[in-house]
Amino acid sequence: MERALVAEDVRREYGDRVALDGVSLSVDAGEVFALVGPNGAGKTTLVRALTGTTDIDGEVSVFGESPATVAKSRLGVLPQEFTPPERLSARELVAYYAGLYDDPRDVENVLADVGLADTADTHYENLSGGQRRRTCVGATLVNDPDLLVLDEPTTGIDPAGRRDLRRLLADLADGGTTVLLTTHDMTEAERLADRVGLLADGRLAAVDSPAALVAEHGGENRIVVDLVTEPSEDVAATSGATAPSPAAAADALDETGHRVELRDTELVIHGIAAEEIGSVVDDLEDTGIAYDGLEWRQPDLEDVYLAVTGQAVTGGGEPIAESTDTDSDDTEAETPAKPSASEGETEVAQ
Numbered sequence: 001m002e003r004a005l006v007a008e009d010v011r012r013e014y015g016d017r018v019a020l021d022g023v024s025l026s027v028d029a030g031e032v033f034a035l036v037g038p039n040g041a042g043k044t045t046l047v048r049a050l051t052g053t054t055d056i057d058g059e060v061s062v063f064g065e066s067p068a069t070v071a072k073s074r075l076g077v078l079p080q081e082f083t084p085p086e087r088l089s090a091r092e093l094v095a096y097y098a099g100l101y102d103d104p105r106d107v108e109n110v111l112a113d114v115g116l117a118d119t120a121d122t123h124y125e126n127l128s129g130g131q132r133r134r135t136c137v138g139a140t141l142v143n144d145p146d147l148l149v150l151d152e153p154t155t156g157i158d159p160a161g162r163r164d165l166r167r168l169l170a171d172l173a174d175g176g177t178t179v180l181l182t183t184h185d186m187t188e189a190e191r192l193a194d195r196v197g198l199l200a201d202g203r204l205a206a207v208d209s210p211a212a213l214v215a216e217h218g219g220e221n222r223i224v225v226d227l228v229t230e231p232s233e234d235v236a237a238t239s240g241a242t243a244p245s246p247a248a249a250a251d252a253l254d255e256t257g258h259r260v261e262l263r264d265t266e267l268v269i270h271g272i273a274a275e276e277i278g279s280v281v282d283d284l285e286d287t288g289i290a291y292d293g294l295e296w297r298q299p300d301l302e303d304v305y306l307a308v309t310g311q312a313v314t315g316g317g318e319p320i321a322e323s324t325d326t327d328s329d330d331t332e333a334e335t336p337a338k339p340s341a342s343e344g345e346t347e348v349a350q
């Protein structure tokens with residue numbers, strides 16, 4: 001199997017901040033690989049390292065070559081920040097990028113792929129956030145790349161559009177395109193990716209298929225009970241239930257033989273199979289615990305991320321510090337693509 005991407009011991013520091021702390025990774029051709037992690041985990045820095053748009057220590061290769069020398073026609077890269085000229089329509093933008101290649105895809109087909117066939121004549125500045133992002137994804141597809149690198153491609157796209165985009169990426173992968181994307185959205189990663197890399201504080205904490213990660217680190221099925229913490233006349237009147245303190249509620253349920261964990265005002269009851277939900281509800285009533293609601297949850301990638309890194313991926317992570325780094329490569333990476341006269345190719349995102 002050809003390796004599309006290989007990173008070995010990649011490090012990137014900004015002043016005394018370590019953005020990538022020895023990341024090694026390989027992605028096979030035809031794979032869909034999702035890098036997940038909260039804000040500041042290092043996703044964008046890793047994307048830039050892999051696409052040769054930031055200086056690093058360590059080694060990176062793309063289809064066996066340095067990112068600097070690999071044929072640009074093999075790559076489609078969508079950066080997190082990408083702002084094409086606003087006075088062009090979606091069709092004109094996609095056509096513009098297509099015009100930079102010797103053998104581009106049909107513009108109308110690309111527009112249809114990203115769900116913009118009906119809005120293709122609208123100026124970019126008048127498109128919604130999601131439509132803009134789809135236009136940008138379309139611009140990465142014009143050269144029918146072998147490797148697509150997409151930094152948060154679904155940002156701003158509504159659920160239906162996300163579903164369509166997931167389908168498109170799955171179809172492209174079926175056709176042999178390698179896809180590396182970043183996302184905060186664990187559900188998206190779980191649905192889309194063959195393998196997921198959990199990035200935390202510049203390190204890859206775990207890499208595997210979503211199913212394998214959940215099986216190994218996700219824990220058990222559980223019921224989460226949202227406790228009533230204030231005395232409620234309604235609850236007392238209808239069920240006779242009182243509102244014991246969360247700690248007392250946990251103790252009471254513990255005595256019924258359940259494995260109970262108290263998390264703030266939630267009780268987590270571990271190891272509950274679907275057919276046991278009814279008996280847990282009975283036990284809650286018998287012990288007089290008042291609750292606003294309860295939810296049965298199966299483990300997912302969010303649980304895995306928490307178990308492996310000790311951080312919640314949805315918590316937003318650390319705030320991104322203001323840049324103190326003035327490297328010119330970093331400035332360039334945010335700049336919209338310019339045609340490359342010598343090669344007749346575009347770097348949509350580099």
Ligand SMILES: Nc1ncnc2c1ncn2[C@@H]1O[C@H](COP(=O)(O)OP(=O)(O)OP(=O)(O)O)[C@@H](O)[C@H]1O
Nearest residue numbers: 014019039040041042043044045320321323324325
């Ligand atoms: N140009 C820069 N100058 C200084 N620090 C930077 C720069 N770019 C990134 N960093 C820092 O490197 C770390 C990783 O940032 P990065 O943008 O790679 O994270 P991310 O996972 O992509 O976050 P987000 O989800 O918010 O896009 C952060 O601590 C960030 O503050």
